[in-house]
Structures are given as C-alpha cells and as structure tokens.
Amino acid sequence: MNVNASTPVSNQQIDASCRVPLLVLFGGAALWLVVGLVLALIASIKFHAPDFLADCPLLTYGRVQPAANDLVLYGFAIPAALGVMLWIFARLSQVELVLPMVPVVAANLWHVGVLLGFVGILLGNSTGFLWLEFPRPATPLLFAGFVLIAVSAAATFGQRQDRTLYPSHWFLLAALLWFPWIYSSANLFLIGFPVRGVAQSVIDWWYTNNLLFVWLALVGLGIAFYFLPKLGGRPLESRFYALFAFWTLILFGTWLGIPQGAPVPAWLPAFSSVASALLIIPLLCVGIIFWKTTSGVIPACKGGSYCQVKFGTVAFLLSGFLVMIAGCPRIAHLTEFTWFEQGQVLWQIFGFFAIVVLGAIYHVLPRVMGFDLPFPKFVRLQHWLFMGGAVLLLVSLLASGIQQGMHDYAFAAYLPALRFSTLGLFALLVGSCLFAANVFAMSKTLRNCE
Numbered sequence: 061m062n063v064n065a066s067t068p069v070s071n072q073q074i075d076a077s078c079r080v081p082l083l084v085l086f087g088g089a090a091l092w093l094v095v096g097l098v099l100a101l102i103a104s105i106k107f108h109a110p111d112f113l114a115d116c117p118l119l120t121y122g123r124v125q126p127a128a129n130d131l132v133l134y135g136f137a138i139p140a141a142l143g144v145m146l147w148i149f150a151r152l153s154q155v156e157l158v159l160p161m162v163p164v165v166a167a168n169l170w171h172v173g174v175l176l177g178f179v180g181i182l183l184g185n186s187t188g189f190l191w192l193e194f195p196r197p198a199t200p201l202l203f204a205g206f207v208l209i210a211v212s213a214a215a216t217f218g219q220r221q222d223r224t225l226y227p228s229h230w231f232l233l234a235a236l237l238w239f240p241w242i243y244s245s246a247n248l249f250l251i252g253f254p255v256r257g258v259a260q261s262v263i264d265w266w267y268t269n270n271l272l273f274v275w276l277a278l279v280g281l282g283i284a285f286y287f288l289p290k291l292g293g294r295p296l297e298s299r300f301y302a303l304f305a306f307w308t309l310i311l312f313g314t315w316l317g318i319p320q321g322a323p324v325p326a327w328l329p330a331f332s333s334v335a336s337a338l339l340i341i342p343l344l345c346v347g348i349i350f351w352k353t354t355s356g357v358i359p360a361c362k363g364g365s366y367c368q369v370k371f372g373t374v375a376f377l378l379s380g381f382l383v384m385i386a387g388c389p390r391i392a393h394l395t396e397f398t399w400f401e402q403g404q405v406l407w408q409i410f411g412f413f414a415i416v417v418l419g420a421i422y423h424v425l426p427r428v429m430g431f432d433l434p435f436p437k438f439v440r441l442q443h444w445l446f447m448g449g450a451v452l453l454l455v456s457l458l459a460s461g462i463q464q465g466m467h468d469y470a471f472a473a474y475l476p477a478l479r480f481s482t483l484g485l486f487a488l489l490v491g492s493c494l495f496a497a498n499v500f501a502m503s504k505t506l507r508n509c510e
Contacts, residue, residue, distance in 0.1 A: 069155055075428045077156035078147050079506075081163035082428050083213075085143035086421060087503055088171040092135025097180075097489040099128035104482040108475070118182045126193040127181040133191065133271075135174045136201065137413060138239070141279045145232050147428065148286050149213045152229065153352035159212045166208035173201030186305045189250050189264045191271060198235045199247050203240065203270035211238040227302035233284030234310065235275055240478060254292050255423050258324055269317025272405055273383065276413045277309060277376065281346065283375045283420050288353050291366040291423070297352035305345035312338045316383060322394035329389075336387025343380045346373070368419025375411035375450070379404060382458075393465075399462025400472070403454050410488060418446070418495060425502060436502040440495040445491030449450030452484030 091432075103125040113119045142163075150157045162488050175297050177194030180186070187192040194202070214237060217229070245320040246267035249255050255263065291297040315335035318328045350373050385391050395401065396451065426432050433439065459482075460474040 071151070071427070071432075072153070073157055074150045075112040075147075075320065075430070077160050078150055079428050081146060081160055081167060082143045082424065083159065083503055083506070084164055084167040084171075084359065085146075086425070086499050088174075088327070089136045089140035089143070089501040090172075090492070092131045092139075092174060093105075093492045094489070094496050096128050096131030096135055097485060097492050099124045101482065101485045103128055103490055104478070105487050107478050108136070108348045114365050123182050123186070123421075126186055127178055128132065129191060130193055131174065131178060132180065132409060134194065136392065137276070137409065137417070138206070138272070138489075139170055140269075140417045140421065141283075141413075142167075142213075144207070144283055144417060144424060145235070145279070146209070146216070146289070146418075147169030147424050148228060148232065148283070149216045152222070152226060152286075153216050154222060155216060155219045157212065158215035158219055163209045166205040166212075168205075169201050169208070169210050170205030173198040176201065186426065187251055189246075189260075191268045192246055192250065194262065194394075196251055200250070203243060206239055206243075207231075208387040210240070227296060227299060227306070228282045228286040228337035230303065230306045230370075231278045231285065234306070237411075238270070238275050238278060242267055242275070258322075261322065262318070262324060265317045265319070266323075270314060270453045273316060274309065274313040276408060277313065277380075278371055280372065280376060280413045280416045281305070281309075284369050284376075284416055284431055285349070285375045287365065287420055287423065292354060294353065297349060299351050301345045303340040305349070309372065312342065313337070314338075318388065319363065319396045320387075321396055333387050333389055335352065336384050339380055339387075340489060341386050343377055344382075347377055352379075363422040364439060364443075365412055368415050368422070371443075371447060372412050372419065374414030375407065375415065379408045379412050382407070395461050395465050398461035398464040399457045399478075400465070402431070403461060406457065407450060407454045410446065415443070415450070418442070422498075425499070429502050429506055431505065433498050434505060435494070435498050438498055442491040442494040445487045445494070449484040449487030449491065452487065456484065486491040 072403070089485040102113060103121055106121050106124075146157060146163060173194075177198035180195035180198065181193050185194060214233075217233065246263060249263050250260060250267075253262065253438055285296055285302060312335045315332055316339070317322065318332035320329045320333065350370075354370060386395050386400065386404065412458060422433065456477040456479075460477040463474045
C-alpha cells in the first residue's frame with residue numbers, strides 16, 4: 061500500500077494493488093449474474109408452462125422471481141460496479157489502492173450476505189418489499205460490506221496526487237454516499253421499525269426508484285464519463301454540462317417512482333409527474349456530452365469496451381425517456397401496473413448499466429491481472445448477446461404492457477410477446493456465461509502462475 065502522495069507510482073503498481081479485491085468482487089458478480097439469470101429464465105418459462113418445476117416448492121414463481129431480481133441487482137450489479145469504482149479512484153488518484161485488504165474482507169462479507177438472502181428467499185422468508193426481499197440476517201452484512209469498500213475508495217481519493225475533481229469523481233462519490241443512505245433508511249422504516257399503512261408502499265417506491273434509476277445512473281454515467289474520453293482519445297465535453305447533469309439528476313430523479321394511480325395524497329404522484337417531466341434537463345445534458353465527446357472519434361471498436369460504453373450511454377437516454385413518458389398522467393393510466401414498467405427497469409439494468417460495467421471490466425481485467433483475456437472472441441459475442449437480449453426484453457415487455465393497458469386482459473393476447481422476453485433472457489444468460497468464463501479462466505491462470 062502506497063499512501064505517500066509525493067512518490068510517483070506507475071500504472072502497473074496501481075493495477076497490482078487492485079488485483080485481489082477486484083478478483084473477489086468480479087468473480088462473485090459473475091457467479092451471481094449467471095445464477096440470477098437462470099432463475100429469471102425459470103420464472104419466465106412458468107408463464108408459458110405453469111407445470112414447469114411445479115413440484116418443487118423452492119422454485120415457485122413467488123420465490124424464484126424476487127430471488128432472480130435481487131441476485132442480479134445485489135449479487136452482480138453492485139459488486140461489479142464497486143470493483144470498477146475502486147480501480148477508477150486509484151487510477152485518477154495516481155496512487156496504489158489504500159487499505160487493499162479491506163475491500164477483500166468486505167467483498168466476502170457482501171457475497172455471504174447475498175448467499176444468506178438468496179437462501180432466505182427460496183425458503184420463503186422474503187420481506188415482501190419489491191427489490192428489498194432479502195431477509196433481515198443479510199442486511200447488516202451487505203451494509204457493512206458496502207461501507208468498508210466505500211472507506212477504501214474514499215481513502216484512495218483522499219491520497220490523490222492531482223487535486224483536480226473530474227466529472228467521474230462527482231458521480232461516483234455521490235454513489236458511495238447514496239446507497240448507504242437509501243438502503244439503511246428503507247430497512248429501518250420497512251423492516252427494523254416498520255411503519256404502517258400506505259406509507260410502506262411510498263417508502264418502497266422511493267427506495268426502488270432511487271436504487272434502480274438514480275444510483276445506477278450515478279455509477280453508470282460516472283464510469284461512462286471516465287471511459288468515453290479515455291478510450292476515444294479526446295477530452296470529455298464539457299465539464300459544465302456534466303456538472304449540470306449531475307445536480308439535476310440528483311434533484312429531479314429522487315422524486316420519481318410514485319404511480320399516478322397510487323392511493324396516496326394527490327400531491328405525491330403530481331410531484332412525481334412534474335419531476336419526470338423535468339428529467340429532460342439531465343438527459344439533454346448527457347446527450348450533448350455524449351455527442352460532443354464521441355462525434356468524429358473512430359477508434360478500433362468491434363464490440364469492445366468502447367462500443368459497449370457508447371451503447372450503454374445511449375441506452376440510458378432511452379431509459380430516461382421511458383421514465384419521462386411513463387410519468388405523464390395520460391400515458392401512466394395506460395402503462396402503470398403493467399409489463400411496461402418491468403420492461404423499462406430491465407432495460408435500465410441490462411441495456412444501460414450491465415453493458416457499461418461489463419465494457420469497463422473487459423478493459424480493467426487484463427491490466428489488473430497483467431495478461432490478456434483468455435477468450436477475447438467472447439467479448440464481442442457477449443456484447444451482441446446482451447444487446448440483442450436487452451432489446452428483445454424491452455420491445456416484448458413494452459408491447460405486452462401496452463396491450464394490458466388497452467384493457468386486453470386475455471392472457472393469450474400478449475403471450476407471444478412474453479415468449480420473446482424469454483428468448484431475450486436466454487440470450488442474456490448465454491452472454492453472462494461467456495463473461496463468467498473469462499473471469500474464472502483468468503482467476504485460474506493467476507493461481508497457476510503463483
């Protein structure tokens with residue numbers, strides 16, 4: 061560990077200091093992604109074949125679907141993002157990772173917490189709150205694991221040689237503070253000392269929106285604003301737009317998520333509707349930054365990291381647009397409480413966040429490990445599978461949701477669209493297996509070299 065800001069440190073030394081923490085974080089993330097998508101595929105198949113695995117009480121739809129959601133989010137998305145964030149902080153600070161063993165311990169705590177939560181859901185001990193289904197024993201492990209990793213990242217940031225704050229710093233530092241706040245608040249008021257009545261739904265909607273839209277956006281955009289100029293070979297355009305996007309995203313994004321038809325005081329959904337309309341401001345800023353930074357840049361792409369980060373950034377703009385139109389009262393009466401919302405959420409996770417993070421990991425892993433990916437052709441194939449799978453999920457679920465909203469309640473009417481969503485999940489599962497193959501093969505190669 062190098063904490064002396066006056067001593068020059070090479071990139072090779074920085075990468076080596078991140079090797080073990082990132083290997084633990086990425087390895088667990090790859091495993092949980094595969095398991096989560098297997099469960100999501102099982103849940104989707106049950107719509108077409110209700111008798112599928114019906115004799116196994118552990119694999120009923122009410123247990124498999126929340127387990128799949130939480131494994132993808134808590135098992136894959138958060139630890140994968142934390143690994144990339146640690147590397148970015150170390151590289152921008154030009155110092156070795158501070159307290160490198162702390163993230164290793166924290167990553168193991170996190171994965172144990174995910175395992176306990178996963179088993180608890182399958183055994184029927186879910187909390188019943190959407191995207192917060194992990195039972196109580198998992199909560200302190202997840203919270204402690206995140207805070208410990210955040211401590212290492214903040215300590216590394218504090219030792220930086222260049223005192224300049226980059227746009228990636230703003231987004232990623234905010235994300236390090238955002239998750240402990242929303243996660244502890246939701247657990248406190250829903251599980252620890254539960255409130256009563258409709259306030260439970262309001263808190264869960266607030267938490268879900270802040271986690272799935274605001275937190276994922278902060279991390280995904282922070283990573284994109286680092287890699288777009290780095291891989292494109294030109295500076296980020298511009299810092300002013302990035303700062304404006306940062307503050308308006310936090311200001312307006314926090315108030316989203318209250319359904320227009322929710323049985324709550326009228327001002328809550330009205331305020332949420334206004335905030336969704338004002339979301340156009342950060343979306344325009346991100347779009348301008350993306351256009352000015354990438355226009356005219358033609359690096360070697362071919363499905364590599366740069367292509368994935370570019371696609372993910374465009375996917376975020378589409379995801380934000382879907383949030384905006386779903387917040388319009390007239391459209392909300394057609395789409396709320398339908399498959400439309402699920403399509404937008406899965407697009408936010410897989411179309412935007414997962415593709416950006418995977419593109420970053422493919423860039424980071426060879427540098428951290430000191431050797432190339434064992435299966436480089438898998439990178440391009442995985443990218444196309446994730447793009448195709450995410451698009452299939454989006455189109456099929458949006459179509460199903462619109463059919464539901466038009467009062468076509470006949471299940472057979474939108475069954476063909478749901479079958480396409482199953483195909484999209486299968487494509488994502490195959491792509492996740494390719495990603496896991498690279499991660500685990502690199503881990504095995506490293507152990508053999510040692």
